[in-house]
Amino acid sequence: MSDEDRIAYLAGDDDAAPDDRAGLDELRDLLADPTLWAAPPAGLEDLVAAAIASEAGAGAAAPVVPVSARARRTPVAWRLLGVAAAVLLVVGVAVSVSRRSGGGGGERFSMALAAPAGAPAATGSAKLQRTDSGWRIQLQAPGLPRLDGGRFYEAWLRDAAGTLVPIGTFNEGTDVVLWAGVSPRDFPTLTVTEEAADGNQASSGKRVLTGTLTG
Amino acid sequence: MTIEPGVIEAFRRGDDGAVRAVYREYGGLVFAVAMRVLGQRQLAEEAAQQAFVQAWRAAAGFDGDRPLGPWLATITRRVAIDIHRREARRAVTAIDDVPAGHGALVTLPPSADAIHEAWAVREAVDDLPPDEHEVVRLQHLEGFSHSEIAERLGVPVGTVKSRSFRAHKRLAARLGHLRGDDPP
Numbered sequence: 001m002s003d004e005d006r007i008a009y010l011a012g013d014d015d016a017a018p019d020d021r022a023g024l025d026e027l028r029d030l031l032a033d034p035t036l037w038a039a040p041p042a043g044l045e046d047l048v049a050a051a052i053a054s055e056a057g058a059g060a061a062a063p064v065v066p067v068s069a070r071a072r073r074t075p076v077a078w079r080l081l082g083v084a085a086a087v088l089l090v091v092g093v094a095v096s097v098s099r100r101s102g103g104g105g106g107e108r109f110s111m112a113l114a115a116p117a118g119a120p121a122a123t124g125s126a127k128l129q130r131t132d133s134g135w136r137i138q139l140q141a142p143g144l145p146r147l148d149g150g151r152f153y154e155a156w157l158r159d160a161a162g163t164l165v166p167i168g169t170f171n172e173g174t175d176v177v178l179w180a181g182v183s184p185r186d187f188p189t190l191t192v193t194e195e196a197a198d199g200n201q202a203s204s205g206k207r208v209l210t211g212t213l214t215g
Numbered sequence: 216m217t218i219e220p221g222v223i224e225a226f227r228r229g230d231d232g233a234v235r236a237v238y239r240e241y242g243g244l245v246f247a248v249a250m251r252v253l254g255q256r257q258l259a260e261e262a263a264q265q266a267f268v269q270a271w272r273a274a275a276g277f278d279g280d281r282p283l284g285p286w287l288a289t290i291t292r293r294v295a296i297d298i299h300r301r302e303a304r305r306a307v308t309a310i311d312d313v314p315a316g317h318g319a320l321v322t323l324p325p326s327a328d329a330i331h332e333a334w335a336v337r338e339a340v341d342d343l344p345p346d347e348h349e350v351v352r353l354q355h356l357e358g359f360s361h362s363e364i365a366e367r368l369g370v371p372v373g374t375v376k377s378r379s380f381r382a383h384k385r386l387a388a389r390l391g392h393l394r395g396d397d398p399p
Contacts (some may be wrong), residue, residue, distance in 0.1 A: 006392060011383040012354060023392055030336045031355035035254070037340075040246035044260060048267040049231055055268065056229030160258060160302060188261070198264050211263050 020180030042117035050112035113211035130182050135180040141173030151195040157187035188213035218277050227274040227299035245291045247337045251325045252295035262298050266291040288334040296324050302328045
């Protein structure tokens with residue numbers, strides 16, 4: 001069977017079916033699979049950039065060792081590196097435990113926020129800390145324009161099933177403190193919506209910021 | 216698809232421009248892999264975001280002489296499977312009430328080989344010239360005939376046929392489905 005026949009079969013001409021077409025059939029199936037063509041939402045790039053910037057700003061990056069430098073190391077250097085890595089691991093675990101459970105508070109997380117697709121450009125960040133009273137969430141989104149006159153922002157935590165838990169309302173996004181009675185481990189997505197005092201307690205769906213716990 | 220070594224070095228430092236450059240090069244591929252494992256856009260968004268963050272955390276150990284794509288695909292698959300397992304544990308609803316596409320009902324995520332194959336196909340499709348990409352998309356994803364594609368694009372059927380042939384020849388050659396040695 002010629003390559004022309006194989007190409008024709010791949011392009012949908014069943015009359016040109018070659019004898020050994022299993023691989024071509026797999027490729028045809030993949031090309032017809034909607035997940036292969038799935039495109040990410042427009043706002044995902046900002047969320048990724050904001051999440052990494054948030055962690056980079058917190059100094060969470062592992063030390064960068066150029067590959068060329070690693071390649072020049074001798075076996076002795078590797079052994080020393082192993083010892084150093086073990087020490088760093090122990091220190092790292094201690095620091096991690098301290099960050100998550102010590103220091104006068106409970107677990108702590110940080111989260112980057114960005115505008116979803118179709119919303120005006122905005123970014124923000126949130127620090128979440130577990131306390132005996134619940135989760136204290138400090139939100140910084142100074143780029144959000146102030147809302148007044150019966151209009152306000154409302155923050156929510158959302159789980160993977162889409163269940164929303166309201167965690168507070170505010171007028172502008174500088175040093176906002178919110179409280180949640182559910183864990184961000186179970187409700188990992190924080191959204192901020194624009195609302196009106198119209199008696200409707202449900203979310204308006206007008207999302208201005210969103211972010212998901214990545215830890 | 217290639218990323219300059221300098222961009223990878225800047226990515227390791229968390230440089231915003233480099234992070235965005237890597238995302239623009241691989242964001243579609245990462246999202247497609249996440250969709251393939253999870254089947255839901257919201258979960259795939261979460262997985263794609265986590266995959267890039269984890270790639271950044273692990274970037275110090277990445278060998279810049281190796282291609283970035285397969286490494287990212289492996290990270291994305293691992294992250295997506297973790298989310299898949301989390302969703303499976305979360306399933307407390309009566310099974311008849313769960314939507315058919317729910318992640319908890321997908322019993323086995325695709326194998327690493329299947330993910331890398333899907334990644335390679337997506338990468339090859341993304342590298343097609345735009346006019347050929349659109350013909351392949353309409354033909355395979357939408358199920359349109361050549362004449363329907365011609366009508367939709369406002370071009371002669373012969374043009375659609377030649378674009379389709381060229382596109383599938385590129386795909387078959389790149390993905391190793393031709394017997395000839397020379398790619399087009």
